[in-house]
Structure formats: structure tokens, C-alpha cells
Amino acid sequence: MASMAEIKTLRQRSGAGILDCKKALGESNGDLEAALDWLRTKGIASAAKKASRIASEGLVESYIHANGKIGVLLEVNCETDFVALNDGFKGFVRDLCMHIAAAAPEYVSREEVPEDEIEKERAVQLARTIEEGKPEHIAAKIVEGRMNKWFADVCLLEQKYVKDDEKTIEQVVQDTVATIGENIKVRRFSRYVLGEGLEKRSDDFAAEVAAQAGV
Numbered sequence: 001m002a003s004m005a006e007i008k009t010l011r012q013r014s015g016a017g018i019l020d021c022k023k024a025l026g027e028s029n030g031d032l033e034a035a036l037d038w039l040r041t042k043g044i045a046s047a048a049k050k051a052s053r054i055a056s057e058g059l060v061e062s063y064i065h066a067n068g069k070i071g072v073l074l075e076v077n078c079e080t081d082f083v084a085l086n087d088g089f090k091g092f093v094r095d096l097c098m099h100i101a102a103a104a105p106e107y108v109s110r111e112e113v114p115e116d117e118i119e120k121e122r123a124v125q126l127a128r129t130i131e132e133g134k135p136e137h138i139a140a141k142i143v144e145g146r147m148n149k150w151f152a153d154v155c156l157l158e159q160k161y162v163k164d165d166e167k168t169i170e171q172v173v174q175d176t177v178a179t180i181g182e183n184i185k186v187r188r189f190s191r192y193v194l195g196e197g198l199e200k201r202s203d204d205f206a207a208e209v210a211a212q213a214g215v
Contacts, residue, residue: 001141002030014039017170018110019158055183057084071192072097078197079182092176092184095163100189105156108186112156121150156186 002025010021010032016039028034058077064070076093083089107113125146129139152158157170164172171185177184 002026006032007188010035010039012030013194016146017157017174018167019168019170020174053169055079055185057081058185058187059093060083061090061093061097063094063101065098065101069194072100072189073192074100074189075187077185077187078180083180083182086180089182089184091174091181096169096186097189099169100156100163100191103156105159105189107156108188108189109157110151110155113151118147122147129214133154158173189213 002022004058006025007018007021010016010025011018014021014024014036016024020042021035024035024038025032027038031050039183044084049076055077057080058075060073060075063072063074065072074097076096078089079082112167122143126139126188134142151166153158157173161167161169161172167175173184173186
């Protein structure tokens with residue numbers, strides 16, 4: 001299995017996403033140059049080259065779901081306003097909004113996850129692994145695997161696309177880059193759930209209020 005250091009090196013050289021780098025290294029038995037060739041063969045590296053180009057245009061899209069109980073505000077950047085006004089790009093951004101509403105990611109990518117939150121989750125997974133009585137020599141690998149699953153839950157780009165679970169959002173972005181010929185960057189989003197964080201009234205309290213009101 002490829003180490004995080006190997007994945008990081010390949011990502012820096014290719015500009016490809018974490019999951020694609022991991023897969024490329026797996027397909028090439030850890031050979032970095034072969035992994036680069038694999039990415040180029042799949043067209044991923046060519047899409048990644050566009051990632052260095054400035055994307056300062058784009059759209060801020062909003063989406064309201066479930067009778068107004070869930071809302072999403074999303075910014076996706078591209079290189080030109082011509083593409084920003086393209087129906088294909090608009091549809092892509094709209095689909096991302098719907099995905100965010102359904103899948104509830106917390107961050108765009110794992111690079112955005114605060115280090116203290118990562119360490120907290122790692123400690124939880126390590127304690128869980130020890131509690132399960134797993135051998136010490138494989139505990140680190142188990143924890144790393146569970147951390148990757150956690151990142152895939154909380155990071156938008158690593159989530160499985162709700163409209164096609166054979167692809168991650170990162171792969172969908174790369175496919176769209178290849179189609180429109182411009183760099184695309186999912187910059188930021190906010191997801192709102194009606195009443196989130198507010199204390200819900202208990203049935204007893206609601207009944208008491210109704211009684212006082214003479215209902």
C-alpha cells in the first residue's frame with residue numbers, strides 16, 4: 001500500500017487528486033514514474049495541468065431542498081465568464097449543490113480539516129483499535145484506513161458522488177475539467193439545516209404552552 005509520503009510526492013508532481021495518486025501507485029506497484037505514466041494514460045495528468053491556471057471567474061449557486069429545511073450556498077470557480085455562463089458548467093455546479101445537500105460534507109478537502117480535529121479523530125480510532133484487541137503491529141494500518149474512511153465522509157472531494165457512486169466528487173470535477181477545457185476549483189460552501197443547533201421543544205413543553213394558551 002502506498003504511503004502518504006509517496007502519495008504526496010506524486011500529487012506534487014502530477015497535480016492529480018489524492019485518490020487518483022493512491023490508485024496510480026497501486027497500479028504501478030509503488031513506482032513513481034510508472035504512476036505518472038498511468039495518470040497521463042488515463043487523462044488525469046492532462047486535466048491536472050490545468051490546475052495551475054488561475055480560476056477567478058465562476059458561480060455562486062444556491063439550492064433549497066426538502067420544503068425549505070435544507071439550504072446550500074456554493075462557490076465554484078472557473079477561468080472565464082464564458083464558461084461560467086455555459087449551461088454545462090451551471091448544471092455541474094447545481095448538481096454539486098444537490099450533492100452537498102444530500103451528503104452533508106463538512107469541508108471541501110482534507111487540507112481544510114483543522115489539525116486538532118484530525119488528531120482528535122485519530123485518537124478515537126486508535127482507542128477503538130486497542131479496545132478491539134488488534135495486534136500492535138497492525139494497529140497503525142487499521143487506524144490509517146479508518147482515518148481515510150473518515151476523510152471520505154467529511155471531505156466533499158473524497159465523497160462518492162450521489163448520482164454515480166462509482167466516482168468521487170474529485171473525479172467528477174476532473175471529468176468536467178476535461179470536458180470544458182478549463183481549470184475548475186470548488187472553493188467553498190455552506191450547508192444550512194433548519195433549526196440546527198437549537199434546542200427542540202419537548203412534547204411535554206409544547207403541551208404545557210398549548211394548555212396555557214387555552215388550546
